[in-house]
Amino acid sequence: METLKNPPTEKKVFLETFGCQSNVLESDHVAGLLVRNHFTLTGKMEEADVILFNTCSIRQHAEDKVFSRLGQLVDWKRDKEGRVIGVLGCMATSYKDHLLERAPHLDMVVGPDQYLKVPQAIREASQSGQSQVLADFDPLYFPENDPRRLSQPHKAFIEIMKGCDKFCTFCVVPFTRGREVSRPAESIVAEAERLARSGVKEVMLLGQNVNSYGLSPGSKDKTLTFDQLLEEVGRVPGLERVRFMTSHPLDLSDELVETMARVPAVCESIHLPVQCGSDKVLKRMNRKYSVAHYLERVGKLRASIKDLFITTDLIVGFPGESDGDFRRTLDLLEEVRYDAVYSFKYSPRLGTPAARMLDPVPEEAKDARLAALNEKAWKHAAEKCEARLGRVEEVLVDGPADKTPGAFYGKSRQNRTVVFKGQGYRTGDRVRVRIESHKVANLYGTPVEPQGKGRGEK
Numbered sequence: 228m229e230t231l232k233n234p235p236t237e238k239k240v241f242l243e244t245f246g247c248q249s250n251v252l253e254s255d256h257v258a259g260l261l262v263r264n265h266f267t268l269t270g271k272m273e274e275a276d277v278i279l280f281n282t283c284s285i286r287q288h289a290e291d292k293v294f295s296r297l298g299q300l301v302d303w304k305r306d307k308e309g310r311v312i313g314v315l316g317c318m319a320t321s322y323k324d325h326l327l328e329r330a331p332h333l334d335m336v337v338g339p340d341q342y343l344k345v346p347q348a349i350r351e352a353s354q355s356g357q358s359q360v361l362a363d364f365d366p367l368y369f370p371e372n373d374p375r376r377l378s379q380p381h382k383a384f385i386e387i388m389k390g391c392d393k394f395c396t397f398c399v400v401p402f403t404r405g406r407e408v409s410r411p412a413e414s415i416v417a418e419a420e421r422l423a424r425s426g427v428k429e430v431m432l433l434g435q436n437v438n439s440y441g442l443s444p445g446s447k448d449k450t451l452t453f454d455q456l457l458e459e460v461g462r463v464p465g466l467e468r469v470r471f472m473t474s475h476p477l478d479l480s481d482e483l484v485e486t487m488a489r490v491p492a493v494c495e496s497i498h499l500p501v502q503c504g505s506d507k508v509l510k511r512m513n514r515k516y517s518v519a520h521y522l523e524r525v526g527k528l529r530a531s532i533k534d535l536f537i538t539t540d541l542i543v544g545f546p547g548e549s550d551g552d553f554r555r556t557l558d559l560l561e562e563v564r565y566d567a568v569y570s571f572k573y574s575p576r577l578g579t580p581a582a583r584m585l586d587p588v589p590e591e592a593k594d595a596r597l598a599a600l601n602e603k604a605w606k607h608a609a610e611k612c613e614a615r616l617g618r619v620e621e622v623l624v625d626g627p628a629d630k631t632p633g634a635f636y637g638k639s640r641q642n643r644t645v646v647f648k649g650q651g652y653r654t655g656d657r658v659r660v661r662i663e664s665h666k667v668a669n670l671y672g673t674p675v676e677p678q679g680k681g682r683g684e685k
């Protein structure tokens with residue numbers, strides 16, 4: 228646990244988060260630590276004394292954004308003594324001190340397993356002017372009772388494992404987050420109970436591959452498998468919704484599907500990345516499953532869980548992907564008809580096996596494939612929204628809708644955004660909303676009653 232080693236400070240900190248839910252969770256912890264250590268958080272970069280970027284390395288584009296932000300801060304740093312700029316997260320572990328060569332005005336580089344040291348690193352960088360690089364892995368560290376500032380009072384992420392042992396050839400995660408380690412189940416359930424007691428109604432269990440929870444050689448605890456853990460968390464009094472992210476199709480067990488179908492708090496929603504519809508490309512990606520296996524798992528999920536919302540990740544333009552391979556991806560899309568697709572153009576990541584593969588796909592072909600894929604994916608998403616018209620969705624309210632005056636918004640159990648007219652709702656309320664229209668992938672409707680019946684309706 229971080230202790231206060233210096234007198235209170237008045238420094239204002241601007242913290243910007245890039246990337247996935249794991250980074251959002253880590254930023255919540257960093258924010259909590261900073262507040263406990265008497266720093267002030269600000270949402271305005273122009274009034275900050277300290278600027279921190281919690282970064283993502285998953286795609287070149289994400290890194291480019293951070294390098295561009297850093298470039299814009301050269302004059303800002305020079306203008307006032309004692310100002311501090313820090314890079315946290317995946318770019319810290321992938322670049323370590325090489326980041327200082329690209330951005331010599333950077334003061335601190337702090338990896339995901341070292342964020343407890345952020346307050347002290349800020350003080351030392353500010354006082355000594357010496358850059359701090361703290362990017363080592365600490366596989367045995369999990370946040371147990373660390374302070375945390377929840378981004379939303381009614382929803383929280385819970386880290387159940389870290390790292391990844393799958394080594395997909397395009398992915399940097401095994402290098403930026405280390406080998407797979409599961410957190411003890413007792414500690415996870417205790418955190419879920421603490422969160423529920425503090426008013427949290429929905430939790431998302433987070434890991435790079437939650438389906439292999441408790442199975443990897445490096446796990447601290449092998450008492451429960453993921454389906455058993457999900458059931459335990461689903462039983463925590465006060466938690467109305469439990470979600471999880473991300474699932475690897477290879478490890479998606481029948482037991483997990485049955486638990487999803489049986490436990491009332493577990494939402495009817497799954498993110499199941501397929502990445503490509505061609506067996507040849509899946510093999511080059513080292514995804515370890517075939518298209519047939521993937522489709523069999525989707526069939527099992529749909530047969531077991533009524534009204535299931537399925538989303539996926541797809542990469543176009545992986546090295547060696549031919550027109551025929553891409554057509555197989557479109558065929559897969561047609562067969563599964565996802566509720567939402569997160570699509571990306573392949574970009575080589577430093578140090579990964581795919582970055583050394585020959586046979587790159589030309590950028591124009593990648594662009595054309597991405598456009599064709601998105602067109603089909605949006606058509607399916609719109610059809611899925613159409614199918615919700617006239618139905619009643621249980622919505623957990625996130626707050627007033629910024630772009631629609633006199634309206635609120637929240638998420639359905641399936642994780643669709645629902646906007647509805649009304650007054651006096653509070654964040655965390657549950658409202659039953661009849662869906663009347665949709666725009667892009669958002670649903671719009673009118674409450675049928677002020678409060679839903681809630682948990683137990685499955």
Ligand code: SF4
Nearest residue numbers: 391393394395398400
């Ligand atoms: S399963 Fe593959 S894509 Fe996902 S984090 Fe692990 S290596 Fe990366």
